[in-house]
Amino acid sequence: MNQQALSAFIWSVADLLRGDYKQSEYGKIILPFTLLRRMDCILEKTKAAVLAEHQEKSNLDLNAAPFLLRQSGCGFYNISPLDMKILMGDQDHIKDNLFSYIQGFSAETRDIFERFEFHAQIDRLDKAKLLYQVTERFANIDLHPNKVSNDQMGLAFEELIRKFAEISNETAGEHFTPREVIDLMVNLLFIEDNDALVKPGVIRTIYDPAAGTGGMLSIADQYMTEHNPDARLIMYGQELNPESYAICKSDLLIKGQNVANIAFGNTFSEDGYPHQKFDYMLSNPPFGVEWKKVEKEIRKEHEQQGFNGRFGPGLPRVSDGSLLFLLHLISKMRPANDGGSRFGIVLNGSPLFTGGAGSGESEIRRYVLENDLVEAIIGLPTDMFYNTGISTYVWILSNRKPEHRKGTVQLIDASGFWQKMRKSLGSKRKELSDDHIAEITRLFGHNIEASEALPPSPRAGEGSGVRGRNKPISRIFKNSDFGYRTITVERPLKDENGKLILGEKGKLKGKPQPDSSLRDTENMPLSEDVETYFKREVLPHALDAWIDHDKTKVGYEIPFNRHFYVFEPPRELAEIDADLKQCTDRILSLIHELST
Template sequence: MSDQLTNFSEKTNFIWSIAEILRGDYKQSEYGKVVLPFTVLRRLDCVLSPTKAQVLAKMEEIQGMGLDPEQAEPVLTSVTGERFCNTSPFDFQTLKAEPDNLADNLKAYIRGFSREARDIIDYFNFHVQIDRLEEADLLYLVVERFAAIDLHPDRVSNLEMGYIFEELIRRFSEQSNETAGEHFTPREVIRLMVNLLFNEDEVGELNRKGIIRTLYDPACGTGGMLSVAEEYLKELNDQAQLKVFGQELNAESYAICKADMLLKGQDASRIKFGNSFTHDGLVHEKFDYMLSNPPFGVEWKKVQRAIEDEHKQQGYNGRFGAGLPRVSDGSLLFLQHMISKMKSPEEGGSRLAIVFNGSPLFTGGAESGESNIRRWIIENDWLEAIVALPDQLFYNTGISTYVWIVTNRKRPARKGKIQLINGVKFFQTMRKSLGNKRHELGQDHIDEISRIHGEFREGKYSKIFDNADFGYRRITVERPLRLRIQVTEEGIQRLTEQTPFQNLDKSRKKGAAGEKEIAEGKAQQEAILKTLGGMVTEKVYTDRDAFLKELKGVFKEQGVKLTASIQKAILAACGERDETAQVCKDSKGNIEPDPDLRDYENVPLKEEIHDYMEREVKPHVPDAWIDEEKTKVGYEIPFTRHFYEYKPLRPLEEIDAEIQALEKEILGMLGEIAQ
């Protein structure tokens, strides 16, 4: 592997140096528009070079027979041994030999590719760059430099080529202040995810001769996950075939992924371009396996209307029936989308692995969109395991990340259970950072985490729970309203600040009618204040009903209208909470709750809420009760809490001794300065 990485670095640095030719005529942020498509084109060129003469000869024979070149593609690809071909007489060496017609010849060369390969180049919008390079007198220099690098698979393996593409994207993204991690995932992370994905199936299932399986990534980037999964399955069983599918929104990443799949002999038409949520390119497909590293914390506002429409109109018949997360983070939308593509258990079921940050574990209270999605997954017994990864593992973020394993074909021992694996300490520090990536998983770390997952046993790094352990009921705890009321000058002043009182002298009407309404309102305000002023006294009411009876009597006697809103405003202005006052009741005799004393408790699903109430609440507030109609069910996964290790505080003597030593050291330093 070290030789491969050396070769990969040399090739990457050489290609990167070509970008320097563009300096001055291109902004740094634009270098990728030239270098990436040229790299793909040169790779295609090198792959086809051994059979170039045979293809041209066969093409001449086909033309002599009067056949359509498009219809002849299967014949020509049988000559190349690849899923693509090129019928143009040009290659990079012959292009270089005719500098005067280079732009036209290069375009003709691209037109000579078979349909899938042409589609790749088209998504780079490459013709625009050819013309721009030609105008700047740079086209020949770039072609000449790329012609000097040999990217044939015998010199650069598919694995190395994937690394080259990803490293180039990372560097270009850094220069343009874009997010490199949106395009690809560190290969060792993918390797771990593939291990976890295949872990339950390795014995027997994946070793059968001639087995064919499908794998899908709805945010496939440059195709790293698809490639690693294919490589790993080949290691397990060289007779196995993995058909890969994917969809990607970024045009350049899509083109590179499609090129990579084409070069590996996959059917490149299975890689789709577009937004997986609004333009699902594989709408009717179901898959055996799925992998994804969707963007972290990316809002889905642009597609909000389409997703909300599907949620409302199709419910569980669509992809998002369980609920919608907040618009600021679409991670759980990807998971629901993938679950919709699981095969039924009768068809063999499916397994998927997806990378999340910490937010999907706990964001959202009971019956929020996120909580309802977690509930749907857990109550359907689909969540198999969650693995906490080390921080600083990804190129674009240093935050902690988690791999969720979701399946609808758990083995019997795992049914009704969820395994949490704490892998945060399984890493090695890189000799040189790449963006935010300072840590990496070694093969030993991947093997150890995979072993812990496969053994499915409790241990220092593994905890096993029942599904219900992550559910809770959010109960609303009410306490009675008790008011102490006294009419004072301060209370009357507070009444003038109450909205219902202030609204009396306002009007939406215009002209004379409005002026009349305002005048009447002012008069009413004055009457209310005068009437209430007559009630100023030292008397304190601890019974709200007694106060209201007297209040209504005084207002009636003075002929002043007392509306319900003004009555409520007077209570708010003149009343205050008092634990010794009598309980307030509504017109039906029911105890009225105090909104300011309202509290909430999360009670584990496995516990009876009234038992919890008697034990945890009643000893402190005996008059509290549960409003049963407001009880909600929620699910969250407090991962770190389950692996928290208590560290006792240092003894006071030790801390004191350390402080004294520091003081002595500081005094010594001050003494030296004074001298």
């Protein structure tokens, strides 16, 4: 059975549900039933042996689980004498028998159905008089790996996940990342790793702390397999939303992966892999989500463990936890002397610049830049995600930078790389084409600066000077270029007669007292000498000013858009006058027509 026919057949179940279920609810039925039938077919051959093994080990009062896994030959088993064919022989007791059959699965598999709340869906189907028909529809399709390979089944399941996410686009962005964005991130993740893509027998690990439905993990695995069939990518993840967690585990199970590697819970308060490090990581955490619910745990770790924990560099404001995910991923990097790591994360614009010198956000940026962890930041077009039209950025970080990248950060402005979608999905109106992905990957892979010619402004005349402009799309900076010092400039306090008021005690004894009403701050480049800057920029305007060095702070920000801004000269006055005269003449002509 080809993939198209398989998807069409499974999707046809929607015809049975129409009327009793909303379109956005179809996935709650079709996805768990697809998984159930796949596992039913896989276990068919070893069913008798598993039942016999279970009986034997139960008689000996032994833990049967490891023996049953060995007998089943896969990562799960079922100890119920029922299967989907047998279920069809007892229509009157279909609900109770289906419950019993699901209960017979191994713990990791039962967990998936529980997170799907499949029992509630079975009850609802039964009340709608649809349970037997839906079960029969799936019982009559052969999803055994001999008929439908793991790759084929995985692609079909991914297609179903994508369709249901698109139908329910009001929440899709929380748990589902557009396929082309993942393709781009995976390309960037692996482009410099020839060993992983060429050497036979290579084993690598990949982790997603906000796994959603598992799309990033699946596409990374697919990429690795396509480029090196002899390589193995072991997937790990964690997800907070129960249904997304269930879908993620289902997808991996269908592809023959170890579903025990997907943890459930809040990554910040219940780290599923507290002592584990990974070769690669990918993540699209929720944009701008507050972390008030887990604030107590996060602050405790920050204060008590410092840099031995995950959040040593600093904490962002409670209203936006994006940078907490960045720090979490950094904590999961292998040490450089053990091979190091690379990861990609999608963030909104605020982590680039929010927070002044000394703030949690600035200190986090300072940490990643001073430790030379940022390889590149890629600005994506707006309207790329299902639940928001804001600008988004892909950060690529690594503690094993190649020599030519050390000490630098590459910024790529891909905001103009898009094509319009034939049909909008929620806030998503644009998409990346294969050519766009290839060009961004090329710019990153070669680590080059590049520009593109801008078309003339539609308003511009021949003499406007706009023609021939070049817009930068890739620029390379030193890490220190994003640093600055905030210096505090003081002016002396004077009495009503204009006489200086001197301090009477402490370190200001005998010195001019500062006037807090005249106090000012200046941001200056980190690379420039403080005194040189002060003499040039401040003293000419305030001869009695001085710097309070105790208040000097170092900050970092990445003003992405500023680095790609292209000045467009204003039009000539004569051209503007000509336009105004043309407009005025037209208005006068219309008035004349109305009056005649």
